[in-house]
Amino acid sequence: MQDKKVNSTWILIFTSLGFFMSMMDSMIVTTATTAIRNDFQISLSSLQWSLNAYNITIAAVLLVGVSLGEKIGRKKIYLIGIFIFTVASVLCALSNNITSLIIFRIIQGIGASVMTPMSMAILTHALPESERGKALGIWSGVGGLALIIGPALGGVIVAILTWQWIFWINVPIGLLTIYFAQRVLPESKGKNDxxxxxxxxxxxxxxxxxxxxxxxxxxxxxxxxxxxxxxxxxxxxxxxxxxxxxxxxPMIPLDLFQSKIFTSGNIATFLLYASMFGIVFFLPQFFIAVQQVNPLTAGLQLLPWTGTLVIVAPFAGSAVDKYGEKIIATLGLLFQGVGYLLIALILNITDSYLAMVLPLIIAGMGLSMAGPALQKCVLSSVKPIYIGKASGIYNVFRLLGGAVGTTFSVIIFYVYGDISSITTFADGFYAVILCAGVISLLGIVFSMNLKK
CATH class of the missing domain: 1.10.287 (Helix Hairpins)
Known part of the structure; x- marks a missing residue:
């Protein structure tokens, strides 16, 4: 029994590391963009693709990678993904112009595209259902850790070393993960389509x-x-x-969507991350533009919100196992929505950061609760042979939710405000966070369809 427990712990560690690296590389680059732009002497329109190329590639090839994992083996594709990601990190660090950096970021994205869904599928398949909620909660918390320390770590690396080191640090982590994951993780397959x-x-x-x-x-x-x-x-x-x-x-078995639980879980996931990503995009800019703080301070001010992912997610996962997906997902969407609406209410009175701390904690708790609950809901609603594909579909809904949420928030921002002054920026942000709260609450309509 003890050996099984230890083995489960190692499985959780080495599946979480792949997720961590994938999330980290999206976040850590954000604080190195100015150094990259100055080094390559490029415009902002060119610079944005050092970020977009990575994220778009992940979403574009994710289902392809999942299908390969189901056919060839989830562990095998997971290890190949980490290897491609690690090699591409070296090439990114050696890039001497923006074109080569974008190309190698695309290759990085190809590797990262399978690291998240395969790690989730391996973890879910390897553990009994009674342990999945807690494990997925910890797994989510590790991703939250990348969200927390990524921007700050990127800033420290750029300040002490050079921007190239944000890619070099992936190399030892990737190689160690490949070595130990090969020894520890079990192999599993889906349908040999x-x-x-x-x-x-x-x-x-x-x-x-x-x-x-x-x-x-x-x-x-x-x-x-x-x-x-x-x-x-x-x-x-x-x-x-x-x-x-x-x-x-089929690459995507459409029969899966005949399940009300599967479909509702994915739609609720879309709305959860559409709400969250709109705020992720604008909140640091609000701190800098309206509250007049520096980027490092803005990153630290996010901690009451993002820090809950590490603290709350593991407990939320255990709560899912005990009380079921429906109640935890519904409470999570409710807390996130209420948190954002409270910030909107506060902004009518004051733009003081201290007044925003408690609503940020409430919103962060909501995301930390709903994430593990919706993950378990989607993956538990399918037969074990479909877990890999269900994981891929879940992550596509998550990524599309983030992309749509970010775009929608920008449209709303420019309808009600602009960047010409502090006042107009605050007006735009007020509209954005109000809409984000409503979007999260809309997710409750679908979370109510989940199993108890």
Missing amino acids: KLSLIDFILITISSAGIIWSLSEINSNAIKYIPIGVGLVSILLGILFINRQKHSIT
Whole structure:
């Protein structure tokens, strides 16, 4: 019994490390962008793709990687993903211009695209259902740790060393993870379906095109280009879905969506992260533009919000095991929504940071509770043979929720405010956080469909 417990602990550690690296590399680059721009002497429009290339690639190829994991082996694809990610990190550190950096960030994204869903699938498959909620809560907390320390660590590295070291630090972590994960993690597979190259191309272009158009719609002066790309991508997505309906071995088994629990869990996930990512994008800017603090202070002021991911998520996971997904997910969405609405209420009176601390904690608790609950809900609603694909679908909804939430928040911001003054910025942010609260509360409509 003790050996089984120890083995479960090591499985949790080495699946969480892959998730940590994937999340960390998205966050750590944010505080190195100025150093990269100065080093390469590039514009902001070029610089943004050092971030976007990574995130868009993850979403675009995620389901392809999941399908390979189901066929070849989840552990094998997980290790290959970490290897690609580690090699690409070296190439990113050696880049001498923005073009090469973007190309190698795409390669990094290819590796990272399987690290999150495969780690989740391996962990879920390896542990009994009675332990999954707690384990997924800890797994989420590790991802939250990357969210917390990523920007601060990036700032420290750039200040002491050079921006290249934000990529060099991935190398020893990646190599150690590969070595120990190979020894510790169990192998598992899903359905041995035939892989379709046409489906791969359709889902990759469709996902990348939709997310690119969402990213560009607010920054591109020629609006018809991103709109046109978005429409074509949607049509390709419809064609992909139609092919899935008639495929004997679909990449996305549409039958899974006949489950009300599976469908509701994914939609609630979409709304949870759409609400959260809009605030992630604007809150640090609000601290800097309105409260006139420096970037390091702005990062520290996020801690009452992001810090709850590490503190609350493991306990929330245990609560899911004890009380069920429905109540914990519903409370989580409620807390996040109420937290944001309280901040909006406070902003009508004062922009004092101290007045925002408690609402930030409440909102962070909500995210920390709903995340593990919705993960377990989605993965537990399918047969074990579909866990890998369910994990991939869950993460696509999470990423699309983040992309849509960020884009929607920018649109709302410019409808009600702008960046020309402190007052107009505060007006725009007020509208953004109000809408984010409503979006989170809307998720309750779907969380009420989950099992008790």
